Amino acid sequence: MASKRTTRASTRATKSSKDDITPSDDHHDDDDDDNNRSEAVEVKKPVRGKRTAPTSDGSEKKAKAEPPSRPLYSHWLMKSEPESRIENGIDVKFGIEDLKALPGQTGCWDGVRNYQARNFMKDMREGHQAFFYHSNCKEPGIAGVMEVVKEAYVDHTQFDKKDVHFDGSSKPENPKWSMVDVQYRRTLRRFIPLAELKKHHLQHSAKGGALKNMALFTRARLSVQPLTSEEFDFVLDLENKESI
């Protein structure tokens, strides 16, 4: 499934309201994720094969588990497909213009079905900025900026058999998947193509620079990924420059 392969925001999102409190008792769904949570740390390179000790949780023998030092990142990049593609009879298209067109210019980022991506969404906090990335299209790249306006809560589409992202293995008593609400902020003064970002990344890898470790290149398939503020600022500044 997967429409845009991993993400998709749906229209009804905006219902906003605080009505749903979301069982946020934090523990609710972490139990199953198992893999990859080590990610959050950033400091070191992506250990891929062996998951290092979870940095913040288990290892400490300390008495009470310290509250996971969650907010490690405050900038993100989220991918979605801006071009029509039919999956299970449903068009999964959802580009930045589609977000902008929703009521309140706000939508829920549902459909993420990858634990690592989900865990990053759980780390998101209100007010965090995220790039809207266009994937699987003619010209992939960063189209604009949005803001997290509602923190992680249960993604209802996992229980909807008609939804492209239905997950029969997830039970309402213990939901696997979460989503956040994001609100359109602005479209960049110029679209920043993946190819351009890649040039900077290669350059920075060789001689140092902000994009040296950008997740877009070091973890290519992750649909929700963190950016350091240096990465975020560097990319934003590109809109004021000529493309290279």
Place this chain on the structure above:
DNA sequence: GCCAACGTTGGC
């Protein structure tokens, strides 16, 4: 449309 790079699943 191809296919590389990964993530997931399930047998053993």
Place this chain on the structure above:
DNA sequence: GCCAACGTTGGC
């Protein structure tokens, strides 16, 4: 817990 088979992502 290993790992082969399979499925998905997403650039090209």
